[in-house]
Amino acid sequence: MSTLKITESVGLGGTNNINDVKAVQTALNTLLALIPPTEVINVDxxxxxxxESAKTIAAIKLFQSKILGQLRPDGRIDPMGRTHRKINEKLINLSVRSDAILKMPATYAVWMKTAINELGESExxxxxxxxxxxxxxKASKFWxxxxxxxxxxxxxxxxxxVMKQHHYEPVKNAFRAKEWATFGKKIDKPLYGSIGIKTRKGGGHVAFVVGQSADGNSLFMLGGNQNNSVNVTKYNKDVWKTFVVPADFDESCETLPIYTKKALSAGSEE
Known part of the structure; x- marks a missing residue:
């Protein structure tokens, strides 16, 4: 499923319309990997x-505890409430990840498969x-x-x-986004798998290029801390000023594909 759609509240004290409950049960089954040791819920x-002891309620509470960090989870999902929005964020990230793995182009940027596998990790x-x-x-030596x-x-x-998994040594102070402008070698234009660096209010941001829009005005970037998670986000191309690749990378072997899959809109990078 792409996103969870409910008309009324589900869970403890909720309206619990049968179709809404089924939708929640299906969504939670899709996200089981995030809420161990939850077992598959019967979609009835x-x-x-x-x-208080129902499997669906228990799964909602575990999601609220593990993913939202709630100390006292209430076991209820309200339409467009915090729990509903977070479930949809995770479902979208999972969909993007699955699609990206299936549609990943033939590439010399071997680190991109590793980056794609991290889609959905979040604060x-x-x-x-x-x-x-x-x-x-730990990889960036941040404390x-x-x-x-x-x-x-x-x-x-x-x-x-990501880069350390492929034996590339990060730059000094690698936890600071702008420092990545000194990594490897600079290239004149973005390519699939290249590392883009931009300035933002209060600092910078760094992410991997995965594609461009059909009109060439936007870049799609796979990065961490984009709206507090690892995801693919659409940005105005002009905000990205520097692109780098490893020093031994042959950029003539890479291209910049048109990206037509799901992505988030640019937002918080803090």
């Missing part, structure tokens, strides 16, 4: 008694942190213990982790 549209609200993002921090907030921006750390 029912919230079984007692409500945990509050003082808790996603262990995967802490691994990104942060929390993955949220402007002081813990992790786009550079994500690029560091």
């Amino acid at each position: 549209g029912l919230i079984n008694e007692p409500l 945990v609200a509050g003082t808790k942190a996603n262990p995967r993002i802490l691994s990104y921090f 942060g213990k929390d993955d949220s907030g402007g002081v813990n921006a992790w786009c550079g750390s994500f690029v560091s982790w």
